Amino acid sequence: MxxxxxxxxxxxxxxxxxxxxxxxxxxxxxxxxxxxxxxxxxxxxxxxxxxxxxxxxxxxxxxxxxxxxxxxxxxxxxxxxxxxxxxxxxxxxxxxxxxxxxxxxxxxxxxxxxxxxxxxxxxxxxxxxxxxxxGIPILRGLVDGLASDRITKMMGIVNGTTNFILTKMAQDGSAYEEVLKEAQDLGFAESDPTADVEGLDAARKMAILSTLGFSMKIDLDDVKVKGITDITEEDLEYGKQLGYTMKLIGIADLDDDKVEVSVQPTFLVESHPLASVHNEYNAVYVYGEAVGETMFYGPGAGxxxxxxxxxxxxxxxxxxxxxGVNGTSAVTPQYPKKLKEAHEIRSKYFLRLLVRDEVGVFANITSIFSEHHVSFEKILQLPVKEKGLAEIVLVTHHASLQDYEDILVKLRDLETTKQIKSSYRVEGSK
Amino acid sequence: MxxxxxxxxxxxxxxxxxxxxxxxxxxxxxxxxxxxxxxxxxxxxxxxxxxxxxxxxxxxxxxxxxxxxxxxxxxxxxxxxxxxxxxxxxxxxxxxxxxxxxxxxxxxxxxxxxxxxxxxxxxxxxxxxxxxxxGIPILRGLVDGLASDRITKMMGIVNGTTNFILTKMAQDGSAYEEVLKEAQDLGFAESDPTADVEGLDAARKMAILSTLGFSMKIDLDDVKVKGITDITEEDLEYGKQLGYTMKLIGIADLDDDKVEVSVQPTFLVESHPLASVHNEYNAVYVYGEAVGETMFYGPGAGxxxxxxxxxxxxxxxxxxxxxGVNGTSAVTPQYPKKLKEAHEIRSKYFLRLLVRDEVGVFANITSIFSEHHVSFEKILQLPVKEKGLAEIVLVTHHASLQDYEDILVKLRDLETTKQIKSSYRVEGSK
CATH class of the missing domain: 3.40.50.720 (NAD(P)-binding Rossmann-like Domain)
Structure with missing residues (x-):
């Protein structure tokens, strides 16, 4: 033959x-x-x-x-x-x-x-x-395995380099730059790591995944991207105290007929299966309307x-x-692309603020959140690090991105706000 | 149309x-x-x-x-x-x-x-x-996704009822009977739970999985089965002290051209991804020669x-x-069935003994292991619970099942051995 x-x-x-x-x-x-x-x-x-x-x-x-x-x-x-x-x-x-x-x-x-x-x-x-x-057969899983289901959300750790860096930062309490160097020495990061650490590599994969999963043509430009270069070891430490693990998460979320596709550093609730995906491993967590939650895990590169x-x-x-049936398996996108606007994207948020340690400051901050009907799930009052200053960590209940961004603008304008130290999305809880 | x-x-x-x-x-x-x-x-x-x-x-x-x-x-x-x-x-x-x-x-x-x-x-x-x-597309993953790889081992949590029971026992420190009752009330266990808790349901799935994964016709009778009914809350507690999580694990292991297929309560090293599969969820961990380690996770029933x-x-x-291509996708087994014998099955073991608290007892025990060239990875000396008695927990390095069973017979024959309280396989470490 x-x-x-x-x-x-x-x-x-x-x-x-x-x-x-x-x-x-x-x-x-x-x-x-x-x-x-x-x-x-x-x-x-x-x-x-x-x-x-x-x-x-x-x-x-x-x-x-x-x-x-x-x-x-x-x-x-x-x-x-x-x-x-x-x-x-x-x-x-x-x-x-x-x-x-x-x-x-x-x-x-x-x-x-x-x-x-x-x-x-x-x-x-x-x-x-x-x-x-x-090596993870995720595309096949989406096309064949979940053929009869409606996929409503995908969350993925789809870049091995950044997952390796974040795992080491969490394990050793080391700074980003230090761990990046180690990753480069071990061959887990390239000498020019930009595409990985800035989230671009993950964004490309999320564009491919969401196009297939939602049967909607998602372009690379549609994916909102934030990398991991600003994450500090203090952020990870505070997250840990609140029961969170930091991962670079690609999210593709469908509500009704509108999608959000993004890549950003995200605090995951520790009990979420994605939080246990360590080192250079990748995983994609898929929510199907009928099947519920499934996860595909394996080596992301190599x-x-x-x-x-x-x-x-x-x-x-x-x-x-x-x-004799080649050319028949490509499924062309079935739905027109509709992207969510900021007021339609809902999530919990982790916010770390450096403020003046004065009477009434906390009340001013919380009243700004109240104006936007955003309430808190967790509040961490931290020991003062510099004289006259206090550090506050807040985790919100679900809020729209629009409200959250409006709140950030108002907080920045407060005379008592010294610095917005960091702000991350929180995922993995009900 | x-x-x-x-x-x-x-x-x-x-x-x-x-x-x-x-x-x-x-x-x-x-x-x-x-x-x-x-x-x-x-x-x-x-x-x-x-x-x-x-x-x-x-x-x-x-x-x-x-x-x-x-x-x-x-x-x-x-x-x-x-x-x-x-x-x-x-x-x-x-x-x-x-x-x-x-x-x-x-x-x-x-x-x-x-x-x-x-x-x-x-x-x-x-x-x-x-x-x-x-709901986990595992068969498709084995057939299509890993089509070009040689699968050498599969470890699966393939029964939701027993995983729910073991998760609750570990979380609440409750006894098996108590948690079984709760699982029945919640609809996670049948009124006659025999097929689940005795491991038969998992054995059926392992027969199907290993037949497909190894391209070798594995019959239900080839699967060695042990259920979870004898597991005590003390076992789980001791395991926890050693960094292990108890799961009912189906193992299908290929060395050269011989396989072992079994279902048994197994202590998993906590950092292994299967150890994070909780409640009624199922997962199958697959080792491929080229791809390395992948995992398929999702709802096992419902x-x-x-x-x-x-x-x-x-x-x-x-x-x-x-x-027009029906009937072409079934792949008939490619290899003749060859089952491993006890001396070819290698694993680590957890053993819990109740012995007389006398001079020389521990030396006698360890010398039996030495005769079979089996050494220890961990030893846990426990506070005496009954007067004149001591409890010892041992974890071996890799040993053949044959050696381990011979050791158990000799330990049972020792005059100073009051009881072999429990014995489990240990998996998930290198």
Whole structure:
């Protein structure tokens, strides 16, 4: 029986993992798909570079067209990263009737719709499980497992670097900068960590997840983003006293037909399952109207987990090829996009204030909250750190973001307010 | 376009849930499948019974053949439970070329192979996601999501009743009997809780999971089972002092080509994600060679979660119908069954002994362990509770089950051993 031929774009750590898995699991792949699988050609930058896998020299090429225009190649696996060139390569592959598997979240967050349309137009599969949360089969879970349910909310820890940093900060009581350095030394953070620590990487994944989960085209620009660079060890310590764990949480929330998608540092109630997701692990907590609460947990990155997700997608493509049903599994968004406005986004908030330690100050503060009908769940009065100043930590009951932001403006204007030290969303309680 | 017609066997709480979901999600189903879906006939015991859904009287029948032999019915959904009659009904449905979706773990654990063969012979789908862990898409995760990986171990909390009981015992320090009564009052335990508390229900699910995960036909009789009825609040308290949480854990473990499948009360290291799975929730922790550790978490039972899993399976069947590829997704076991023997099963163990408080007793005990080359990870010397007696809690390093059982026999034979109070497996550490 004719083997299915793969073209691989990129041979970094993930690409190398893909090559190894396909080599090591020939039996299992054959059992599932019913025919052999072979990698025919690999696009690399430098043919002579020393590599961790032994591939014949003639399998390597520096010319993408050797793959994109080879009629014998059935499936293109993209693990080269990048956006503009890669987009053109994948459009070319699809237009040449090649199925595509990609791990590229940057590309899918920006041009997912365009690529999915091209796939559908050409009767090709375009699978991208590996682009969200590495080895966790979350996209498949959303599409197939919860096919008959209505997903109303997703909360995700979808960036391993920031989760590693926050876990270490909480465990060791260390400062952000110090832990970032450690994470970089251990290889859990890049030398330029901006995309991770500023929340952009998580935002890309939330755009992909919410588009699929809500069947609504959510663009990267629709995702409100705040990173973890301002979090202090004192914040974590105060949170701990209140029973909270700090996580960088991506939230996608649907009420009626309007959504909010955001990424921000969030205090989670300690008993919430996401609060136990530590180190570089990722997890996505999904609320379904009928199923209730489910969670998908696993490694969010790493070359082998990501390569596993890619080969699982490849198996899906190959099964479809054998059945002759490629290009049918893409589900186009069913609903028009409607974003929530600030008065429709409701949450609890943690607020830490430095104020003058004078009579009446606390009364002034609470009266501002009262004007907006926002009440408190918890109040922490802290020992005075500087002479004449007091620190107050407040946790609100549910309030609209609009009210909360109006309150912040008024608090800032108070003569007695020295500084708004920090402010975080609180999630995970009823 | 012609609607797809469903026949429903059973209209209890899960069946009612299925009817409601299909009614409420017509739009979403239509969007995914591309044609309408309708329930044509429902098998009930008593047509005149008051019900939570309004179905036309002529849709109800007490004669299974009205469904099994109706050529217009495409898919049979089985939610009536039971084994022998139900098996005949489903064989009849498959032989009449009807696809089957079932939530029946008893049936699948006993006759899964026979039914899957009948499905394959007739070109029909037989899906059973709802039979394991209610609303968690774990079977799909194993088959599709980890398609390219080699699963080496699964640990599952797959029974909600026992997890609810153990959670309450740990939280309140209450005795088993007391908490069982509370669980029965709250509807989390049946009036006859035997199948749950003796571990049989979990064993059925582990048979199904391990058959699929290891691609090896594991029978219910292959699963070693121990229930939770002997667990005391003192055990939980001692475990807590050592940093352990008690769970009823189903283990399916593969080394080389041999497996162990068991269900038993197990002390989990508190930091293990399964230790945070509380109340009636279920979770399955999966170790893949490449992907590493992933976890699937969610409601293990309940009418709506189970109904959701059923309708998700139904969507799978209907998509296959539209594509004309039914009967192709069943993967027959690839490997011959090989079970581990006691000397090949390795684990850590927690042992609690009541011994005479005499000189040399502890030395005698430890020398028995030494003879079998088993060493200790933790030792807890407890205050004497009865005059002349001492209580000792030991946690071993990894040992073979054979050695451990030999040690227990020798300890029991010691004149100074008053009682072996309890003995549990310990999991979740490296």
């Amino acid at each position: 004719k083997a299915i031929s793969i073209g691989l774009l990129g041979l970094g750590t993930v690409g190398t993992g893909v090559v190894k898995i396909i080599e090591n699991h020939q039996d299992k792949l054959m059992h599932q798909v019913g025919c052999p699988v072979q990698i025919k050609k690999v696009l690399v930058k430098d043919i002579d570079k020393q590599r961790d896998v032994s591939l014949n020299r003639e399998m390597l090429t520096t010319n993408p067209n050797d793959i994109l225009q080879d009629p014998e190649i059935d499936v293109v696996i993209e693990v080269m990263g990048g956006v503009e060139d890669t987009r053109q390569h994948l459009l070319s592959a699809l237009n040449n009737k090649k199925h595509v598997v990609t791990a590229n979240k940057d590309l899918m967050a920006l041009y997912g719709s365009e690529l999915l349309t091209a796939a559908s137009d050409n009767g090709c599969d375009l699978f991208y499980e590996a682009s969200v949360a590495g 070359s082998l987990p990501t390569a596993t997700a890619i080969v699982s997608d490849l198996v899906g493509v190959m099964k479809n090829m054998r059945l | 012609k609607a797809i017609s469903i026949g429903l066997l059973g209209l209890g709480t899960v069946g009612t849930g299925v009817v409601k979901i299909i009614e409420n999600h017509q739009d979403k189903l239509m969007h995914q499948v591309g044609c309408p879906v309708q329930i044509k006939k429902v098998l009930v015991k008593d047509i005149d019974k008051q019900r939570d859904v309004s179905l036309n009287r002529e849709m109800l029948t007490t004669n299974p053949n009205d469904i099994l032999q109706d050529p217009e019915i495409d898919v049979v959904i089985e939610v009536m439970g039971g084994v022998e009659d139900t098996r005949q009904h489903l064989l009849s449905a498959l032989n009449n070329k009807k696809h089957v979706v079932t939530a029946n773990k008893d049936l699948m654990a006993l006759y899964g192979s026979e039914l899957l063969t009948a499905a394959s012979d007739n070109g029909c789908d037989l899906f059973y996601e709802a039979s394991v862990a209610g 009418s709506l979660p189970t109904a959701t899993a059923i309708v998700s399976d139904l969507v799978g069947v209907m998509k296959n119908m539209r594509l």
